[in-house]
Amino acid sequence: MKNEVQLITYADRLSGGTLQDLRALLNGPLAGVFGAVHILPFFYSIHGADAGFDPIDHTRVDPALGDWSDIKALAQDMDVMADVIVNHMSSDSPQFIDYSKRGAASPYNGLFLTFDAVFPEGATEEDLISVYRPRPGLPFTCMTLANGEKKILWTTFTPKQLDIDVQHPQGRSYLESILQALASSGVKMIRLDAVGYAIKKQGDSCFLMPETFDFIDEFAALCRSVGLEVLVEVHSYYRKQIEIAKRVDWVYDFALPPLVLHAFFFKTGKHLKQWIAQRPTNALTVLDTHDGIGIIDIGADPSDRVNRPGLVPPQELDRLVEIIHINSGGQSREATGAAASNLDLYQVNCTFYDAMGRDDTAYLLARAIQFFMPGIPQVYYVGLLAGRNDMDLLERTRVGRDINRHRYASAEVDSALGRPVVQQLLELIRLRNAHPAFDGAFxxxxxxxxxxxxxxxxxxxxxxxxxxxxxxxxxxxxxxxxxxxxxxxxxxx
Known part of the structure; x- marks a missing residue:
């Protein structure tokens, strides 16, 4: 992975609507700015329940965006990262439609994780309480298949996102087919989405268990065998991020965004400096992504038997969240927690620019801190343009994270690129990419x-x-x- 700043973007929300449009933007107004681009799910269909993170066909580019030749063309210009949605696929997938019609006679029998595959003798109340939940409710959905059978299927995120049995031969074959499609199209890096939930086991949390780490080890080795670098996406307590970093190529530094906010809000770098002293350096640094701002990453782990503290005291965490709500004029409150559907319990939904009160100086200093951290910086497309909360989109969809998923028209992009705060951010990015000091000692x-x-x-x-x-x-x-x-x-x- 090049030691240069990377862009995170949807193909259709920054550049006019297609992969060719995105390539034109990266080779035009943004020429030479980024060393790589992480294109968020571009698979068929991008219009599902979770903005492409519930693929109907993970081996096919959504025709609305283009095809694999467009990915290959972009990969000739710069390194491309793509997602592998490890944990689930869409209930509209041809595999599930076939399974729903044919049941045990379907060639995809075993691909979808059923309740009884994990709890063959049934589940106790303790079993169910033990399962870690990032969202409200149980991680199962009772479905009546097209053939009349009733099945309880694992649906960790939404009923439209059916969990894959990654330990079944059908599950392994499915994931291998995705890797082959990506590698053959010039993709160099993959992000393992929701991999922390991939393994389920009775009597355990079903999240980041020892068996999960074993699966990550095995799957990462398979990825490397076809020439793909591996980034693992896990929102969890910071000690788990440190452990994951020892086993994979790259992890996210998800503790950085709330710690940077804390430093500016509380006017102290104490906790941020403590994190810098222990954080993994094989990290991609972010201040914003397509998800919310994680809070869990800097808190204490309630499952820690020795009760070690988090990076920030609990009362300051609560105040940090409240300051984000104040800075955004209450907009983030409307998009966070029970106020919005498709929610994550431990994230605040808000653009980073709004979270910082739209203070250009503070925002640019936050970016400078990010760029100076050891690791590879990534900048989300809304953050690149110092974007504000999209309340219209939130109102239409009632999906909290959509507040930070604005669809930019070409004219909006041109206008945003002329703003002083964006021009200064672009200057910072170019300096971070070109200055040889960043290849030295920190x-x-x-x-x-x-x-x-x-x-x-x-x-x-x-x-x-x-x-x-x-x-x-x-x-x-x-x-x-x-x-x-x-x-x-x-x-x-």
Whole structure:
């Protein structure tokens, strides 16, 4: 993976609607800005229950976007990352339609995880209570198949997203077919979506169990065998992220977004610096994604038998969430928790720009902190354009995360690219990509809790960032053989 900033985007929500449009944008107004692009699910169909994360056919590009030749063309320009939705597929898939009609006679019998496959003798109340739930309700749906049979199927996320039995030969064959389709089309990196839920076991949480880690090990090895680097997507307590990082190529640093917000809201870098000292460095850094802002990632793990603390005290977590709601004028509250359907219990739905109160200086400093963190930075398309909450889309869909999934018309993109905050962000991205200091050694220099001083040194070249969270004064310096370049957003030292 190149040590350059990557873009995260839907193919149809940034560039006009197709993969060719996206390629034109990346080779036109955004030429040279990104080293790679993570295209969020572009499989058939992108119009399902979860914006493409419930594929009907995971081996087919949605015709509304283009076809595999468009992916190949884009992969010739830059590295491409794609998703493998490991845990589930759509109830409208041809595999499930066949199974629904033919039952045990279907060649796909065994592909979909049934209740009795995990609980052959039935489940006790304790069994059901033990299952970790990211969303309200039980992870099962009782269905009447087309042939009249009644089945209880695992549906971890929604009734339209049917869990796959990844340990069954049919499940393994299905996942292998996806890897082959991606690798043969020039995709270089894959993101394992919802893999933490892939293995189910009676009497356990069915989330990030030892058996889950074993599956991740095996599947990651299979991915590498066809030339794919592996990024694992798991929202969980930070100690589990550290453990996962030891076993895969890349993980997300999901603790970073709430810790950055905490630093600005509480005017202290104490907890952020504590995280920097222990975080994995084989991480993709993000401030925003297509999901909400994770809170669970910096809290205490209630299942920890020795009751070790989280990265941030519980009362400050509650206050952090409340400040996001205040900064967004209450909009994030309308999109979070029980206020919106298709929800995640441990995420706040809001654009990062709105979460920071639309303060350009604070927002750009947050991005600078992200870019200075060891790892590979990713910027979500809404964050790239310093986008605001899409309340119209939220009102239409009542899906909380849609508040941060705006569909940009081409004219909107052109207008946003002319905003000073976006132009300065693009300048930061180009510096992060090109400056040789970021290939050197990283350090956090001693300061008081109210400040953060990050430095990269590579021989004679240096990049450093000093932020005072009390008043947003800052120094951002890039030194090379030609001298020192100073970047200032406002309130500089």
């Amino acid at each position: 350090s956090v220099e001693p300061t008081g809790d109210s400040c953060l001083h990050m430095r990269w040194i590579n021989g004679p070249v240096v990049a450093e960032l000093l932020v005072d969270f009390t008043d947003l004064r800052h120094e951002l310096l890039f030194t090379d053989e030609g001298g020192t370049r100073r970047i200032a957003f406002a309130k500089a030292f």
